[in-house]
Amino acid sequence: MNIALITQHITKNFFISFASILLSNISIFTASAQPSRVYYQRSDIQTIEFYRANLQRSVPIVNLGSGESLVLAFDVMESDRKTLYFSFTHCNFDWQPSDLLPVEYFSGFNKEYGYEQSDFSTNTNADYIHYQISIPTSAIIHSGNYLINIYDEDGTLLIRRPMWVVEPLMYVESCLNRRENNRIATHSLDLAVKNTYKKLKVDVPARQLRVAVWKDDNVDDAIIATEPTFMRADDSFTYVNKFSFSAGDEYLWADTRSIRATHAGVHHIDFIDPMYHVTFYTDRKPIGYSYHKDFNGKFYIENVDLPNADAATQADYVMAHFSLAVPDDLPSDVNPADYPIYVYGQLTNYAIEPRYRMTYNSDNDTYELDLRLKQGYYNYDYVTTRKGHIEPLASFADTESDYHIAVYYRDFAGTADRLVCFTTHNSLTSRDSFIAF
Numbered sequence: 001m002n003i004a005l006i007t008q009h010i011t012k013n014f015f016i017s018f019a020s021i022l023l024s025n026i027s028i029f030t031a032s033a034q035p036s037r038v039y040y041q042r043s044d045i046q047t048i049e050f051y052r053a054n055l056q057r058s059v060p061i062v063n064l065g066s067g068e069s070l071v072l073a074f075d076v077m078e079s080d081r082k083t084l085y086f087s088f089t090h091c092n093f094d095w096q097p098s099d100l101l102p103v104e105y106f107s108g109f110n111k112e113y114g115y116e117q118s119d120f121s122t123n124t125n126a127d128y129i130h131y132q133i134s135i136p137t138s139a140i141i142h143s144g145n146y147l148i149n150i151y152d153e154d155g156t157l158l159i160r161r162p163m164w165v166v167e168p169l170m171y172v173e174s175c176l177n178r179r180e181n182n183r184i185a186t187h188s189l190d191l192a193v194k195n196t197y198k199k200l201k202v203d204v205p206a207r208q209l210r211v212a213v214w215k216d217d218n219v220d221d222a223i224i225a226t227e228p229t230f231m232r233a234d235d236s237f238t239y240v241n242k243f244s245f246s247a248g249d250e251y252l253w254a255d256t257r258s259i260r261a262t263h264a265g266v267h268h269i270d271f272i273d274p275m276y277h278v279t280f281y282t283d284r285k286p287i288g289y290s291y292h293k294d295f296n297g298k299f300y301i302e303n304v305d306l307p308n309a310d311a312a313t314q315a316d317y318v319m320a321h322f323s324l325a326v327p328d329d330l331p332s333d334v335n336p337a338d339y340p341i342y343v344y345g346q347l348t349n350y351a352i353e354p355r356y357r358m359t360y361n362s363d364n365d366t367y368e369l370d371l372r373l374k375q376g377y378y379n380y381d382y383v384t385t386r387k388g389h390i391e392p393l394a395s396f397a398d399t400e401s402d403y404h405i406a407v408y409y410r411d412f413a414g415t416a417d418r419l420v421c422f423t424t425h426n427s428l429t430s431r432d433s434f435i436a437f
Contacts, residue, residue, distance in 0.1 A: 037095045038147060038219050039349040040160035041074075046128070046317070047301065047374045048074040048349075050148075050161045053134070057298045059217075059404065061164040061422055064143045070135040070163060072148070073312070075128040075374065081118060083153040084131070090416060091145040093210040093224065093408040095162070098144070098416035105142035105416075119313045123306075125275050126317035135163075143167040143419045144408070162219055164406065169199050169420040172405050173433040176425060178247070178397040185247040185397040187427055189213055193228070193407055194236040200409055200420065205237050210408040210417065213243040215401050216296045218350050221390055247399045247427075248392035249286055251294040251345060251379035256318050257304040259375070272319075279321040282366055283382070285328070289396035294379050296402050297345040301376040315375035324358065324367045324382050327393060336360045341367045344390070345380040352385055400428040 041048055051058045053069040062068040090098045090105040098105075118131045135148065143165045150159040173192040178185065193211060195202055202208050206227040214222035223245075228237035255263040259276040262269060267279045303315040322343055326336050337360040342348070348356040348371070358367035367382075383390050407421035424430075 035353065036220050036349060036351045038160065038162040039351055040157065041349060042156070042158050044077045045158055046075045046077060046372065047376075048072070048159060048161070049301075050163070056300065057295060059164070059424070060161070061166060062137045064140065064165050064167040065138075067138040070137065071132065072135055072150070072159070072161070073130070073132040074159060075121075075130050076158075077126065077128050077317075079120070079127045079129070081129060084133070084158070085151045085153070086133070086135070087149050087151070088140070089147040089149065090142060091147060092417040093145065093212055093406075095145060095147070095219075100142060100416045105140060105144075107139045107141050121313050123309075123314055124316040128317070130312045132312070137165065140165050142416065144417055145406075145419065164419060164422055166419045166422045168422075169197055169409070170195055170407055172407060172421055172423050174403075174405065174423070174425045174430070175432040176403070176427050176430070180397050185395040185399070187215075187245050187247045187397075187399075187401065187403070188241065189243040189403055189405070189425060190241070191239040191243070191405065192232075192236050193239070193421070194234070196235070198235070201411065202235070202237075202409070205231065208410055208412070209237065211239055211242075212406045212408070214404055215245050215248075216350075217298075217346065218390065220350065243403075245401075245403070246392055247395045247397055248401065249289070249381070249394045249396055249399055250292055251297055251381050252283060253294070254280060254320060254322070254347075254373070254378040254380055256320055256373050256375050257302045257377060259316060259318060260305050276316065276318045277321060278318045280323070282323040282325055282364075284325045285382075286394045289398050291398065291400070294400075296400075297350065297379045297381070299346055299376050299378040301374055303375045305375075311375070317372055317374055320371050320373045322358070322369045322371065322380070323361075323364070326360075326365050326367065336365070336367075337362070340384050341393075342383050342385075343369050343371065343380055344383040345378065347371065347373060347378050347380055352383075352390060358382075400426065402426050 050060045050072050053071050060070045090100050092098050118129055121128045146163045148161050148163055151157055171194050175190045177188045211225045212222045223243050225239050225242040229240040230238045255265055256278050259269055265280050267281045270277045301311045301315050303309055303311045306314055341358045342352055342356050358369040361368050382393050403425045405423050406419060408417040409420045410417050
């Protein structure tokens with residue numbers, strides 16, 4: 001049985017569709033310690049992946065007018081199929097809904113895009129339905145930030161995810177500087193935004209340009225620059241000492257690919273009806289840097305017990321048990337039970353929420369958290385919060401990370417931001433192409 005997905009449009013206060021009760025006003029928060037501005041999943045939704053077609057773990061970005069598709073895959077932990085609907089919300093640089101009318105950013109009003117495949121899980125202890133939706137973008141006619149919202153037939157929001165549609169009218173040169181002060185390492189990006197193609201008129205860059213930079217997929221903690229440091233004669237704009245991030249550490253690995261044998265990092269596996277439990281060895285705050293390749297917070301799904309199986313529907317769900325020893329450098333006047341530690345990564349939506357906060361166990365002097373995970377290979381990290389922002393427990397100058405750079409433009413008569421450049425600077429592999437002076 002197939003699932004029809006019909007695009008609907010969000011207006012400022014209502015949906016023009018039979019599901020008029022859907023939520024269109026999205027609460028926006030300014031600090032990462034608050035609920036995410038861009039990530040949401042209902043409690044019965046698991047294992048969300050959103051990427052460019054044929055490029056798993058890629059950033060969900062397309063060029064305006066390219067006709068490229070995005071893929072959204074996820075599991076619903078139930079056994080009844082439902083009709084699903086999706087809608088787009090155009091947003092400005094700060095992820096606030098823009099003032100554009102739906103017809104100004106989407107040309108396919110109420111168009112049915114056909115049927116998408118969904119499948120029941122097979123040979124698993126947990127019952128779920130796996131959805132894999134091809135998201136068309138050819139009807140989008142305005143560049144910028146977008147939120148894609150997935151609803152069921154009752155109008156209940158299931159998923160919200162960010163995506164980007166870019167018209168490449170500018171380009172960016174970047175340079176990453178590594179700094180360390182009092183054993184705290186930072187990565188600082190200097191940028192030159194170049195209007196080389198001369199297709200945009202920039203008279204007052206402080207009003208017309210916005211530059212956003214964020215680390216890995218942590219969109220909520222993006223740093224926004226509104227005014228360039230210098231304006232050059234070649235119609236370029238430099239941004240120096242405006243984007244500084246805690247360097248952090250390489251992500252850890254959680255391996256739940258097997259329920260028959262323990263892999264690296266797994267202490268033991270037990271079956272406690274109705275599911276398997278995978279307990280990892282207790283982690284400790286690192287005291288030195290060690291490089292290992294990671295996915296910068298992402299995961300992939302695999303069932304090594306059934307190597308020829310389709311992991312999308314034949315990977316089981318397990319209860320994963322994480323634990324972290326109380327850091328040795330925790331101040332003596334801080335009660336460990338009051339110190340907020342979170343498991344962090346794509347597996348937790350990069351979100352700082354109560355359900356992802358670890359609980360202090362005084363018997364073992366550890367922080368603990370249990371998460372239901374599909375069999376696979378997961379990146380994760382431990383973070384805390386400070387002044388409303390996410391802070392890693394350890395930070396090393398040589399840490400490898402992706403820094404995403406987005407440039408937004410609005411002319412004086414415009415009512416919404418356009419995304420005119422999107423690029424990524426990897427702290428390990430990207431060459432510095434700009435030297436500030």
